Amino acid sequence: MKLGTKGRYAVMALVDLAGHSNGQPVSLADIAERQNISLSYLEQLFGRLRRNNLVKSVRGPGGGYLLQRGTAHTRIADVVLAVDENLRATRCTPGSPVGCAQDSSRCLTHDLWEELGNHIYMFLSSVTIQDVLDRRVLGAARSRTTAGPLEGARPDSVAL
Numbered sequence: 729m730k731l732g733t734k735g736r737y738a739v740m741a742l743v744d745l746a747g748h749s750n751g752q753p754v755s756l757a758d759i760a761e762r763q764n765i766s767l768s769y770l771e772q773l774f775g776r777l778r779r780n781n782l783v784k785s786v787r788g789p790g791g792g793y794l795l796q797r798g799t800a801h802t803r804i805a806d807v808v809l810a811v812d813e814n815l816r817a818t819r820c821t822p823g824s825p826v827g828c829a830q831d832s833s834r835c836l837t838h839d840l841w842e843e844l845g846n847h848i849y850m851f852l853s854s855v856t857i858q859d860v861l862d863r864r865v866l867g868a869a870r871s872r873t874t875a876g877p878l879e880g881a882r883p884d885s886v887a888l
Contacts, residue, residue, distance in 0.1 A: 735813030737765050738773045739860075742782070742807055746799045746857045753785075753792030773811050780810035799861060805852035 740763050745754045748762075756774060760767040774793060777783045782802060783793045795802055855865055 731808070732813055734773065734811040735808035737763070737769065738777060738807050738811045738813075739804055741765065741770055741773065742777070742795065742802065742857055743860050745783070745793060746795055746802075747861055749794060751794075753790065753794050755792040758792075776811045777807070780806070782807060782810055795857070799858035800856050802857045803853050804855045804857070804860070805849055807857075808852060 741759050744759050744763055748754050748758070756770045757767055759765070760770050774783060774785075778785060778793075781796050784796050785791070785793055859865055
């Protein structure tokens with residue numbers, strides 16, 4: 729499963745916004761330049777973020793955007809869901825009795841992928857913008873890249 733650009737860019741932009749705000753609005757042009765994201769794409773994303781009460785806009789000279797809630801109260805899952813990014817790993821609609829197999833049944837691996845989607849959601853719900861700014865999400869990813877292959881794993885199966 730791969731998180732799409734809408735979710736990734738929205739998270740990148742809000743972390744940038746939070747890191748450069750100092751209580752003052754930040755312009756989308758500045759975020760676009762620092763993050764190398766198209767300004768028009770950011771405008772679309774921020775429209776969704778504003779409608780979902782994650783950011784507020786400030787008009788006029790020196791205007792831009794501010795986080796609606798504090799960094800410690802803005803969860804990554806909320807950001808991803810606000811821009812309509814899908815967090816599920818199945819082709820089926822969650823909770824639906826109809827599955828994705830050709831005969832509308834659930835495939836044998838359905839529960840595996842649905843549970844993976846639940847774990848991703850729970851993880852992203854447990855991480856805030858402040859956690860990212862404070863680099864409190866480096867644990868396992870950093871040790872895996874610096875420590876080599878996981879014990880007992882085939883070398884070609886380590887990358888996720």
